[in-house]
Amino acid sequence: MNTPSATAGHAATPAWKEWLYTTDHKRIGVLYLIGSMAAFGVAGLMAIIIRLEQMDVGMQYISSGTQYNGFLYFHGAAMILAFLIPGLTGFAANYFLPLMIAARDVAVPRINAFSVWLFYFAIVLALLSFVIPDAPDIMWTGYPPYSITTAANTSFYVFTVHLLGFSSILGAVNFLVTVIYMRAPGIGWNQLNIFTWTTIAAFVLQLIFIPVLAAAVTLLLFDKYLGTHFYDPAAGGDVLLYQNLFWFYSHPAVYVIFLPAVGILFEILTTMCKNQVFNYKAAVYAGIWGIVGIAGIVWIHHLYVTGMPDWLRLGHMVTTLLISVPVGILTLSMWGTLYKSAITYNTAMMYAVACLYLILIGGLTGIPLALPSLTIHLSETAFVMAHFHFIMALFAAFALFGGIYYWFPKMTGRYADGGLATTSFWLNFIGVNVTFIPLFIIGVEGMPRRYWDYQMFPQFDGMHEIATYGSFIVAAGMLLQFANFIYAAVAGKKAPLNPWNSQSLEWTHTQSPPGPGNFIDDVVVDENWSPYNYNKD
Amino acid sequence: MRLLTATITMATTAMLSTQAFAEGNLANPPAAWEELWNTVMLDITIIGVILAVAAVWMLFKFKATSPEQVGTAKKLTAVQAISWALIPAAIFMADDFYLAAKGWTVWNDYRRVPENAMEVKVTGYQWYWEFEYEDGTVTDELVMPVGQPVVLRMTAEDVIHDFGLPHYRVKEDVMPGRITYIWINPIEANETIVQCAEFCGDAHSDMWTSVRAVPQAEFDAWLSASAEESDFDIDEWKASWTKSQMTAAR
Ligand code: HEM
């Protein structure tokens, strides 16, 4: 990934130093991409170990339950905090958001660089948990009292969250200021790319809710190491305070992942369908901002079986069901964008179509989980786990990978499409279904999540076995995928500047990759311009 | 138009079904669970099939025939745009309230404990369950007479656990310093399990024991046999309770 700046001007500076000291949003984006893909690799390996262990009843590969719990902790925490959030709001937003609004960089480039380095410190801290004795075994949710009474080092979890939270808050301020003040002349609010909207919505959520998470885990730290009793009922504290604070952040955090993924999906769909966004204003103001509006009043659906007062459980049942309104409007816009379109199929579009499938299954399986009277059985089962993999984990991961194929020619000047890409797509798509559909089924029958053993349910052995083979298929697909990315970056087919004939500014006005300052001439657009203006009559 | 009729039907059914409040099927919440589950599955299958068929049709129908071809969708007029937001929103909300009303009814079944329920105290420990019967007998499995509703008053000693009864389609967290409850109705003789459903550490996956529903005579015999072999001192156990637990227990 040679940017022109690597050769122009600073001939004396070695490349590694340029990358280390960079404040260029595109390079920072690439640094986020590398870090988040590394996290995905390690966390993916953990997923395979988890699946291998669950393949049969009894202990197979692990040496203790605690060791398994450490792997599961790492998988969950790293996938969310180090793969998806940095991949979407770090990589994709950094690289493409300034290009989409024709800005020359973000508002405060040095702070942007500081954000990415905080992220790397956090990754190092997280990885250290593999070498320290007593690695965290508290799951990504870290509920006390367990996270306090355990012998494991909860502090690693707390400090990782602090670093990433700090990084995200700085990023949020930076990007909000960038979008508000640095749009090229002529770009009005109703002409923004959907990805720009979803990114700022995600950052607004981060800005509002991260402090709550930071407080929650800080109190955890105090309780464990300084002898305070915020969460200790024996001394007048409350065990459920943490869960309330945690989910007050972490439900919105699901949207911090979901929304930018939706944004990428729209970018791919509109470009490959050569169509405008169906009902743009509804999608933006009712869909995206509707989700932001409702995000903070549904968290009790994660506490349906904690003995919360009935009025709270039923109140949040109603608000949770009402999420279907903004999500439904966004979904209709996706579907509508296909109508009377002119679709070109390529790897990015295949990922986009897969996302339509994932949002459908993942979204609809959320509806039973909105009802406390069904969740009273489904809570903490493999059904929940399969649901959130579909709607959050896999949907966002597929959108991100689709986005990588989509923007690959912009970042490298080369296509990543080809036989390897298609093969790995099908392996990934088939693999995730083979993994998670059996888990939906045994989940309804009562298979709990976070179990490495299931002596009480020997009859689930077969389904677990199928799920494990599914995860092998995904692993094969992902390995091929990464081989393909590396191959394509150095030897892929050369692509023109705007290979998909997109109307969006990152395609129409930049080099591949864009040089320092992004745009050769200042970009000015008029009020008829739109990133989705394909049908000119 | 069909959608509109469907909406109205759904909304009406929703209103009617709230009247079912009064007669809620108190005898057997798991049956109500299955019924609600089937309703919800039907509901989401209908939505899913409509959207899936529409998507597949468009994905084939609107394939570009040449690279220069562009989509021909027109920009929506203000009226169209607002209608395409408000009408779907109304449909989704109608469905939401329909499901909420159904869910609410079943919830009441789960929370309303029958008056003749037998009380069993449950305590979760890392990593086992303990049951205390009304006569003070302490056991490590849950045995109930068939046909006798049982209310479980639950707490935990160390960390959060969750008392999960997959057969009875019910679970609730058990927590230090708090007391929660669920009730079940063993309508037939059988042997099922209770499993821990909230992550609690090393042996979380092994924290399960049997739950048996047996004829009354067998239950009486089991209880007195358990009372004799129990060397557990309940007063000592209660003395170890934390202050907040005692407050909660009152
Ligand atoms: C595609 C490959 C993946 C596979 C095969 C996989 C598999 C699994 C499995 C087997 C579990 C544990 C089930 C249990 O509770 O016993 C799990 C948990 C989890 N996964 Fe994944 N996963 C994958 C990708 C992802 C991604 C992309 C994310 C991103 C958010 C993710 C987030 C999580 C989370 C948050 C948990 C819960 C951890 C916990 O219980 O604390 N997974 N996954």
Ligand SMILES: [Cu+2]
């Ligand atoms: Cu949530």
Ligand SMILES: [Cu+2]
């Ligand atoms: Cu447990």
